[in-house]
Amino acid sequence: MRILKCLLIGYLFLTLSACNGQDEIKINGVSFVAAGGATDSSEVQPIVNANANYAAIMPFAYIKSLDHSEIMFNSDRQWFGERVEGVKQYIEELRKYQIKVMIKPQIWVGRGDFTGNIKMTSEANWKALEESYSNFILTFVELAEEINAEMLCIGTELELFIKHRPEYWTDLIRKIRTQYKGKLTYAANWDEFKRTPFWDQLDYIGVDAYFPVSDEKTPTVETCIEGWKVHKPIIKGLSEQYQKPILFTEYGYRSVDYSAREPWVYDRSMNQVNLQAQVNATRALYETFWNEEWFAGGFIWKWFTFHERAGGKEDNQFTPQNKPVEEIIKAYYKIED
Template sequence: MKTLKLLFIGCVFLGSSCTSQSNKINGVSFVASSKEITTQHIDDVKKVSANYVTLMPFGFVKSLSSPNVIYNSQKQWFGETKEGVKQYAKEFQQSKIKIMLKPQIWVWNGVYTGTIKMNSEDKWRTLEQSYEDFILAFAIVAEEINAEIFCIGTELEQFVKSRPEYWIRLIGKIRKVYSGKLTYAANWDEFKRVDFWEDLDFIGIDAYFPLSNQKSPTLKDFEKGWQPHKNEVIQVQSKFNKPVLFTEYGYRSVNFTGEKPWDSSRIDGNVNLENQQRALQALYNQFWKEDWFAGGFVWKWFYNHKEVGGQKNNRFTPQNKPAEQTIQKMYEKSK
């Protein structure tokens, strides 16, 4: 009894260090589809021991200088609409899987959202109102479905940098309609310059950090590549004293996957399943043991599990690849 008492006291003084391997957000980024989902689609998520999913309704803009966000349209896939989000959330929650709702902007032709920037004050004001309408609409949905986390934006560096006061006001408006926890998904090279982390609950990072320029790095190579980036993450975390959440993380099953992990260019062949597996294991080794690290959402997971991924697939999905077992083992260990 005395030993147990001393252990309990030690845990109190050390914070969460006694359980640093457990209670992480073990998430998958669940891609919307054109149809409703069923327990069949959720069973495959449960098999990797995920306890969270990201649901991602999209808003569309026509160009980097277009100020109008189009969303909840009949032309969109069901899972990207308000009705679809609610249906997906209900199915996942019945299986005790929690939700992060992460509305995202898509620039037509897939242009990088971080460079969205208006060329006049009038356009900026139009964008601000249009984006606010988009985000608040889904913040209300997040409250209705009892989503645990709501992400206020994804990789919008120039928008954030150019209109800082707007974002502070927007966070206040979101909190009036949504009572859960908030984050923002900063790109890996953006998170150090975000000024409003103190107003959110998590420091959110889309963690596509470059780790190695080798064709097939070893696990040790990948972990070595993490060191300068991890130190920067620790510095920002210490400054704001907020837990870090990898709002996205993942690697393609290709050669040189650690060189530009964000690269989604379509290429044929060049499959390297072991690269994907080792890169994921290195990330888990470096972060999942840390008390200040909340967890993350692997990119990306499709509803039709048996028909995607596989031994010849070089995309991000870990489905039906060795990486799927790597994720399952780590998530099982830390759930």
């Protein structure tokens, strides 16, 4: 009996430690959108009410076009919450409520072009882009270390930049490791993550999880769970290959018809509000992943300040705020005693 007890204790210990440093508690996160002014308790309390324990803070930078090498950031022309001082203030306010943070610097390309297609046309421009990106990311690495941010995301959906300059990324990660002691991830797009070459150098395999799982106008929970069966073995297999936990650096669905068909689409022609579609697709994602030991959790896309005015039952965008899906999130994010 005593031997059996020891074996059970050992098994539990291995289970909790299996994912190479993964926290015992799931990362139940929100993607907290920057605003023009400082945040305060009235903005953070709704995050607490949603039972979230993490927030991604997203300072954006701007690049004029897909072949432009200059990244502009931390400018007085940007929202307060996107600048260094704003990121620091947001985190200080979140910390008052024991909300942990991931700093997730991102790039916005002019005309809304997809960041995964950023590609330079000459060696000189590649070098200039690398220098500019290093200045951008290392600014927030310094801040992350200063305030002891729990996690840092080194980039978001930058497939061609990584494909054409892999040595740069390896060197960048090495440099970040010398300056920052927290956990590292990268946010790969749902159709990119299988090809990202440096997962072995990070702590989490980060995926922006906009996987297509149902072609139905109002997808059922069961249909979406079935749709995940195509993708889940691949995701799990990558976790096993690298012995790293999977983190959904972004996930979520619009409250619109066909929301699970191409969840990344912002197409304005998709404007018919469908709150049940958002509920069902979100519930299916939780049912598929949240109890898996190799799955670290994720960050719902996206959560705005001025909660009382955000989202609502006439809104057809991603935010869960003031919609039925917010109750689904609360239920799955609830920390069990």
